[in-house]
Amino acid sequence: MGRWQPESRSRLEQAALALYGERGFEETTVAEIAARAGLTERTFFRYFSDKREVLFGGAGMLQQVLVDAAAVAPATAGPIEVVGCVLDAIGVLFEERRDFGRQRQAIIAASADLRERELIKLATLAAAMADALRRRGVADPVAGLTGEVAVAIFKIAFERWVADDNTQELSLLMREGLAELRAVTSGD
Amino acid sequence: MGRWQPESRSRLEQAALALYGERGFEETTVAEIAARAGLTERTFFRYFSDKREVLFGGAGMLQQVLVDAAAVAPATAGPIEVVGCVLDAIGVLFEERRDFGRQRQAIIAASADLRERELIKLATLAAAMADALRRRGVADPVAGLTGEVAVAIFKIAFERWVADDNTQELSLLMREGLAELRAVTSGD
DNA sequence: AAGTCTGATGTCAGTGTCTGTCATCACCGT
DNA sequence: ACGGTGATGACAGACACTGACATCAGACTT
Numbered sequence: 001m002g003r004w005q006p007e008s009r010s011r012l013e014q015a016a017l018a019l020y021g022e023r024g025f026e027e028t029t030v031a032e033i034a035a036r037a038g039l040t041e042r043t044f045f046r047y048f049s050d051k052r053e054v055l056f057g058g059a060g061m062l063q064q065v066l067v068d069a070a071a072v073a074p075a076t077a078g079p080i081e082v083v084g085c086v087l088d089a090i091g092v093l094f095e096e097r098r099d100f101g102r103q104r105q106a107i108i109a110a111s112a113d114l115r116e117r118e119l120i121k122l123a124t125l126a127a128a129m130a131d132a133l134r135r136r137g138v139a140d141p142v143a144g145l146t147g148e149v150a151v152a153i154f155k156i157a158f159e160r161w162v163a164d165d166n167t168q169e170l171s172l173l174m175r176e177g178l179a180e181l182r183a184v185t186s187g188d
Numbered sequence: 189m190g191r192w193q194p195e196s197r198s199r200l201e202q203a204a205l206a207l208y209g210e211r212g213f214e215e216t217t218v219a220e221i222a223a224r225a226g227l228t229e230r231t232f233f234r235y236f237s238d239k240r241e242v243l244f245g246g247a248g249m250l251q252q253v254l255v256d257a258a259a260v261a262p263a264t265a266g267p268i269e270v271v272g273c274v275l276d277a278i279g280v281l282f283e284e285r286r287d288f289g290r291q292r293q294a295i296i297a298a299s300a301d302l303r304e305r306e307l308i309k310l311a312t313l314a315a316a317m318a319d320a321l322r323r324r325g326v327a328d329p330v331a332g333l334t335g336e337v338a339v340a341i342f343k344i345a346f347e348r349w350v351a352d353d354n355t356q357e358l359s360l361l362m363r364e365g366l367a368e369l370r371a372v373t374s375g376d
Numbered sequence: 377a378a379g380t381c382t383g384a385t386g387t388c389a390g391t392g393t394c395t396g397t398c399a400t401c402a403c404c405g406t
Numbered sequence: 407a408c409g410g411t412g413a414t415g416a417c418a419g420a421c422a423c424t425g426a427c428a429t430c431a432g433a434c435t436t
Contacts, residue, residue, distance in 0.1 A: 008413085029392065040415055045394060079372050112308070119307040120300070141344050145369050148340030156332045181333050184267050186374030196384080217421065231385060233423065 009047045011037040016054040021103060025051075025111040052117040055104060059121045063128050065089050070132035079138050079146040084178060086129065086150060087157075091171030094161075098170075102162045126151040153177040197235050199225040204242040209291060213239075213299040240305040243292065247309045251316050253277050258320035267326050267334040272366060274317065274338060275345075279359030282349075286358075290350045314339040341365040 015036035019028040030051055034044045048054045069089035073082045094101065108114040130147030138146070157173035160166055166173075203224035207216040218239055222232045236242045257277035261270045282289065296302040318335030326334070345361035348354055354361075 030394090031392085041393090042395090042416080043414060046414080049394090051393070115311075116304040116308045119311055120304045123303075123307055141348065141365055142368050142372055144344045144347075145340060145365060146372060148344065149337060149369070149373075152333060152336030152340065156329050156336065159332075160329065177329055177333060180330050181337070182373045184330055184334060185337075185370045218423085219421085228386060229422090230387080230424090234384080237423095239422070 008037065008039060008043065012039065012044055012047055013054055013057060017103070017107070020055070020107045025107065025114055052114055055108065055114065056117060056121055059124070062090065062093065063125055065093050066125060067128055067132050070129065070136070073136075079133055079142060080178075080182070082133060082136065083129075083146060083150040083153070084175070087153065087174040087178065088171060090154060091169065091174060094158075094170050098162065101158070105158075105162045122151050122155060125154075149181065153181065196225065196227060196231065200227065200232055200235055201242055201245060205291070205295070208243070208295045213295065213302055240302055243296065243302065244305060244309055247312070250278065250281065251313055253281050254313060255316055255320050258317065258324070261324075267321055267330060268366075268370070270321060270324065271317075271334060271338040271341070272363070275342065275362040275366065276359060278342060279357065279362060282346075282358050286350065289346070293346075293350045310339050310343060313342075337369065341369065 012033060016028075016033045019033055019036065030044050031041045033054070034041045037044075044054075066086050066089070069086045070082050073085040077085065108118050126147040128147075129150050130143045133143040133146055134140070153174055157170060157177045160173050161168070161170045200221060204216075204221045207221055207224065218232050219229045221242070222229045225232075232242075254274050254277070257274045258270055261273040265273065296306050314332075314335040316335075317338050318331045321331040321334055322328070341362055345358060345365050348361050349356070349358045
């Protein structure tokens with residue numbers, strides 16, 4: 001492990017976060033990120049497949065939490081109840097991380113390229129959710145639809161969570177979103 | 189208009205579609221597309237902001253149809269009924285275009301970059317749908333959630349529509365998706 | 377008909393992302 | 407000491423995209 005300067009990867013992540021925040025994503029070059037981390041451009045691309053990916057290292061863990069939560073949900077739970085369990089698990093994951101979430105979200109919101117990357121990460125989560133439901137015996141197209149819905153609830157709750165004037169917890173916002181959605185779709 | 193070779197834009201679109209289909213998106217250079225259209229690389233970038241955008245010229249029209257349909261829905265219609273009206277209008281738009289849809293979808297599915305671009309177009313549609321609902325007096329977060337749900341139904345129905353062995357019409361698949369979603373969310 | 381204007385296109389130079397390839401060099405075990 | 411190993415550096419190159427300026431066919435004016 002520690003033969004060379006340790007933590008190259010996280011140094012690159014921190015340097016990128018700082019520079020993207022200071023002067024914007026498009027205005028930052030990979031060479032600058034690498035220099036701040038004491039490395040070269042070539043090494044940056046050994047750790048991250050492209051300039052955007054450096055902001056999305058946490059996506060894998062989020063997906064793991066989602067899949068695990070769906071797997072351990074009560075056997076009797078229907079699709080929507082599984083979504084509830086998953087959202088609860090995700091809520092726990094994000095506790096105490098609102099400031100980091102805000103900073104990251106501000107950077108992403110400011111760049112069309114980064115918004116694209118974020119969307120494909122969310123789509124991957126939706127696909128993982130759908131797969132987890134199929135593994136529980138839920139058929140298509142319900143599994144796919146429910147996966148999309150789960151991610152939609154997360155996405156909108158997260159946006160509200162990091163909004164400046166909001167004090168509620170993410171878990172509550174997600175639960176609220178789920179309830180509102182159920183009201184809208186079952187009513188009228 | 190016709191002072192020079194007319195239809196440069198559509199010639200570029202056709203050349204891109206053909207080349208992306210023949211050898212793949214990543215393996216095609218902009219210079220090749222321009223050459224096949226009898227133009228230069230620089231001119232390509234005058235018509236399209238980047239190499240991906242050449243496949244998404246129809247997104248604007250789709251959004252217009254969506255917004256119009258939401259605007260003319262009966263005043264008494266609730267959010268979900270408005271979604272139904274919008275999906276019907278979109279269904280009409282895609283009639284007689286399944287082959288083109290298949291070709292385009294195959295190209296997009298084969299490239300991560302193109303999938304990203306497609307997702308941001310869909311997210312824009314979701315935002316337009318949410319705005320249209322707010323204009324009808326629907327409050328947040330219901331407006332945002334309903335916009336996401338509408339797009340999710342469209343996305344999944346479209347995937348099924350272009351799947352090889354499917355013979356049903358897009359409108360039916362979307363209606364079916366909407367019904368399944370309502371069943372899932374109101375049940376249990 | 378000559379002159380001028382306009383807007384699409386071409387040409388060229390440059391920056392930045394990302395990749396392939398080979399060299400280097402610290403540390404490991406023997 | 408000595409070779410192996412894996413992270414890193416150095417370098418060249420392809421390609422996406424941009425800014426600046428030149429060109430040139432047709433439209434418009436007189």
